[in-house]
Amino acid sequence: MSSKQMGCLWVVATPIGHRDDISARAIETLRNVALIAAEDTRHSRPLMLQHNVSTPLVALHEHNEREAVAAIVRRLEQGESVALISDAGTPLISDPGFRLVRAAREAGIRCIPVPGACAAITALSVAGLPSDRFVFEGFLPPKSAARRSRLEELASDPRTLIFYESSHRIAESLADMRDVFGAEREAVLARELTKMFETVIGEPLSQLAARVVEDPNQQRGECVVLVAGRGDDTDAKLAEGRRVFAILREELPPAKAAKLAAAISGAPRKQLYQE
Incomplete structure (x- = not known):
């Protein structure tokens, strides 16, 4: 079967919270496909109702993904288009869907992203x-x-x-x-x-x-x-500088304590003094 006769797998991002954070293209896609594969149909149904999407929903989650993929790919091969959504945000990002996308691509089915929210x-x-x-x-x-x-x-x-x-x-x-x-x-x-x-x-x-x-x-x-990623040793020097400054400050004026703490630790004197 040629790719032109096959359906498309649309990977559609949905809101991560606020239900209005969904694109017009995503809504149109969800309305026009034959089937929506959702992580939890009960969770996704209110979003579909709010945006007048009446497309049938089928569950695709971590517990049934292996079994559900084969059935969905068959429908794609028969010319039906399917949308993949997760409970929130972009599918596959710490959510199910990897096996379906991989199987669809291996079957020569076109996978189309509809971008949107990602936490x-x-x-x-x-x-x-x-x-x-x-x-x-x-x-x-x-x-x-x-x-x-x-x-x-x-x-x-x-x-x-x-x-x-x-x-x-x-x-x-x-x-x-x-x-x-x-x-x-x-x-x-x-x-x-x-x-x-x-x-x-x-x-x-x-x-x-x-x-x-x-x-x-x-x-x-x-x-x-x-x-924050680890930079050079600035963070460690600053932490040590603060520790030394706190000790010296008990016996010395702030400016003197900051100067000595900076000399001992390598931390910026000005920052120690300002803090």
């Missing part, structure tokens, strides 16, 4: 951390030992690190990041993006971890954690 990129856009180079790590291992091991592999990475984390593990993960990356490493918690209780908090990991423990509201909803 990782949305968070990066407002984090105030370097965005010229970054790495998306998705979800960390749920157990602390494995999580710390993974973080240790990333500790020297110079790129901004982006993680997804569940609400019931966010406090533990931030504590592990603080211990592995260092208390002074810059980090941002972007929570419930585009939703009513959206918060974006940027602080050194020590402060951020403490704030989340103290405020149960920051342990709710969908979480994106961004951590």
